[in-house]
Amino acid sequence: MIWNVEEFTRAAGATVERLAAYVDESQRGLPPVIARRPPRELAEKLGLARWIREGGMTPDDHAEFLAAYLEEGTRLHHPASLGHQVASPDFPAALADLVHGAANNPMAVYEMGASAAVVEHEVVRWMLEKTGYGAAGGGVLTHGGSLANLTALLAARAAVAPDAWTEGVPGDLALLAPASAHYSLTRAAAILGLGERAVVPLETDPLGRIDVARLPDAFDRVRRAGRRPMALVASACATGTGLHDDLRGIGEFCAEHGVRFHVDGAHGMSALLSDEHRHRLDGVELADSLIWDAHKMLRTSSLAAAVLTRRGSDLDAAFRQEASYLFYGDPHGDRGSGDPDDSAARGGRGIDSIGRTVECSKAELGLKVFLNLAWRGERGLGDHVARQYATARRLWELGRERPGFTFPYEPESNIVCFRYGTGDQLEIRERLMAQGSFHLTSAEIGGVRHLRATVMAPATDDKTLESLLDEITV
Numbered sequence: 001m002i003w004n005v006e007e008f009t010r011a012a013g014a015t016v017e018r019l020a021a022y023v024d025e026s027q028r029g030l031p032p033v034i035a036r037r038p039p040r041e042l043a044e045k046l047g048l049a050r051w052i053r054e055g056g057m058t059p060d061d062h063a064e065f066l067a068a069y070l071e072e073g074t075r076l077h078h079p080a081s082l083g084h085q086v087a088s089p090d091f092p093a094a095l096a097d098l099v100h101g102a103a104n105n106p107m108a109v110y111e112m113g114a115s116a117a118v119v120e121h122e123v124v125r126w127m128l129e130k131t132g133y134g135a136a137g138g139g140v141l142t143h144g145g146s147l148a149n150l151t152a153l154l155a156a157r158a159a160v161a162p163d164a165w166t167e168g169v170p171g172d173l174a175l176l177a178p179a180s181a182h183y184s185l186t187r188a189a190a191i192l193g194l195g196e197r198a199v200v201p202l203e204t205d206p207l208g209r210i211d212v213a214r215l216p217d218a219f220d221r222v223r224r225a226g227r228r229p230m231a232l233v234a235s236a237c238a239t240g241t242g243l244h245d246d247l248r249g250i251g252e253f254c255a256e257h258g259v260r261f262h263v264d265g266a267h268g269m270s271a272l273l274s275d276e277h278r279h280r281l282d283g284v285e286l287a288d289s290l291i292w293d294a295h296k297m298l299r300t301s302s303l304a305a306a307v308l309t310r311r312g313s314d315l316d317a318a319f320r321q322e323a324s325y326l327f328y329g330d331p332h333g334d335r336g337s338g339d340p341d342d343s344a345a346r347g348g349r350g351i352d353s354i355g356r357t358v359e360c361s362k363a364e365l366g367l368k369v370f371l372n373l374a375w376r377g378e379r380g381l382g383d384h385v386a387r388q389y390a391t392a393r394r395l396w397e398l399g400r401e402r403p404g405f406t407f408p409y410e411p412e413s414n415i416v417c418f419r420y421g422t423g424d425q426l427e428i429r430e431r432l433m434a435q436g437s438f439h440l441t442s443a444e445i446g447g448v449r450h451l452r453a454t455v456m457a458p459a460t461d462d463k464t465l466e467s468l469l470d471e472i473t474v
Contacts, residue, residue, distance in 0.1 A: 027077045033075050033439050035074075047065070090376065095371060096300075108360055113364060119370050124139040142303075147358055148292075160173065174230060180240055202218050202232075236290075240443035254288075261288050263291075264291055266305065267297065274389075297384070316356065319355055385414075392455045402473070404420050405472075415454050417443055453468070
């Protein structure tokens with residue numbers, strides 16, 4: 001059935017109108033920040049089974065459904081949304097999602113989405129410049145940080161064990177990472193065939209940051225166990241605490257000992273855009289690879305993440321796949337380096353990023369980042385980062401003035417961990433969420449459970465923070 005353009009226009013207009021009202025009322029903090037109706041009850045409210053069986057939805061039906069749909073879930077634009085590291089997306093990114101939803105140009109192969117491919121290339125080139133990799137580096141956007149970490153470690157495996165793609169993974173490889181590292185790294189080790197036991201925990205300080213002075217001990221321990229370090233992973237910043245590893249110290253150690261250095265900068269890499277905070281990432285240019293999520297601090301909708309390598313050839317070596325229906329016309333089997341300057345040598349076919357990604361049908365991810373940059377500029381996005389960091393610091397300052405609140409560290413980002421009293425912190429979190437008044441998460445530091453606030457919404461202000469502290473003490 002071909003598109004009914006008139007029906008689409010009516011439904012799209014109603015969608016935009018309802019979404020605009022949703023964001024407006026969320027930013028003003030009018031409804032609860034979170035709603036968690038039981039799944040069966042919610043399915044009945046939305047009429048899911050009937051719509052799936054019978055179809056027939058009209059633009060008017062859609063408007064009613066969307067209103068009910070948006071009443072449930074989590075309002076990321078809400079000032080009390082202090083839970084997960086997911087952006088309160090800016091409207092240019094939302095426009096990009098609408099464009100992709102209609103045009104649907106999966107652009108890992110240039111002929112399937114030329115504009116999308118060139119936009120992504122320029123966004124990646126901008127990221128390479130900001131990280132200090134420059135023209136020698138390589139990169140690609142992926143659907144999320146977990147895939148980006150996996151891709152970076154595939155590149156590391158190719159560098160250390162180049163025959164692994166065809167011959168299988170050697171049993172002596174090891175991945176060095178602190179216990180505070182994101183779970184996707186251990187998952188990646190298992191997917192890559194190393195196994196979870198190949199992940200060697202690094203010694204840390206009491207707050208989970210890598211102890212650079214003890215890296216030689218960890219390195220010797222791995223060598224004595226008969227293993228080869230495939231890569232060492234540092235965080236910028238750590239998911240649980242928002243604290244940063246010493247990238248320069250770690251990078252210099254890795255360079256001296258010939259160990260590949262990977263930085264999980266999914267959350268914190270956007271601080272490169274802030275004059276006030278980019279020092280947290282000093283030394284990132286020493287990393288062999290890094291990841292940077294746009295759907296966190298660059299205010300794009302989920303998902304859009306970058307994996308970047310200091311040498312573009314490292315990323316090209318990560319995958320070695322054949323498929324006659326995709327890779328053809330080049331006697332040398334070139335999949336494309338992702339550089340439009342190579343286009344002429346490849347018969348003018350353009351930029352194919354498929355040789356650098358797990359995904360074949362890859363969404364127009366670069367458009368979301370580009371439109372946010374086009375509207376706000378890198379200075380505007382840097383100001384957003386600085387504001388969210390400052391608001392988190394205000395929570396730390398306000399909370400320390402109140403009896404019963406303890407904070408284990410001074411925040412370095414927009415993530416703050418704290419405790420109130422000596423009781424069950426998870427009970428406090430659950431009470432706030434059941435009321436729909438605040439959305440917090442939780443993390444363990446040194447084996448002790450803490451409440452965790454992540455300041456993502458621009459609407460969060462001092463009034464919000466004071467109300468949070470008041471609600472906790474009730």
